[in-house]
Amino acid sequence: MVRPKRKCSDEERKQKQRETVKRFREKIRNNSNKYEEAKRNERERYYNRKEVGKIKSISQMSYRERSQQRKEWRERSKRCYDRKKEGKLVHQRLEENNAPPTPHPMLDEVHQEDRRLRQGKLKIRVHLRKLNNKIAELTQQLAKEKKKSIECD
Incomplete structure (x- = not known):
């Protein structure tokens, strides 16, 4: 009797897709020729979209669009800052909570030599x-x- 295929949930499918894309991009990044070509294609795509008008510069936007765009930029930079701050706090907590390793006897001699030097x-x-x-x-x-x-x- 054949087992029926288990249907993946949306989350699992999205996760698999993300991993596949990640591996694909990593493979491209490791090959310098493919990486340069991908960057060139991305630049061309950006310029084409800008010519068509799908991407506007801040000077071309209306007052409302500008304020919305700046608000998005502020929120993104705040999120980035918060992530960095959280990472520093985690690192600091790890440093505080972990006992320092026992000093190696040879290191004392090195410090002694440094002092003499x-x-x-x-x-x-x-x-x-x-x-x-x-x-x-x-x-x-x-x-x-x-x-x-x-x-x-």
Whole structure:
């Protein structure tokens, strides 16, 4: 006896269709030639629709259409901002709730070396500053002595 095919619900069908389209687009994105061609076709389609008048620029819209379009833009940008904010909050909660991993014993040595390296660089910087100050002082003294010797001649 043959089993009757189970009919997919609308949600399942839509989900399968979304996954198929997603795989198709991913395949195109991975192939640079196909990707460039798809982008070119999309641009041509956009320009054709704009010429026909299906897509209007904001300057061509009436006052009411402009306000509606701007309202949509505000809502979209708010949704995008909210999604980013929610993602940051989730990440922050995960960081707070998870215990930090136990430090590796070798990492302590690395931090120790970093500290030594920083201290050494600081000492060198201070020493070079002192030497440069001394050089500047000696050049000033030399200039004064030259001036005196010229005046004495």
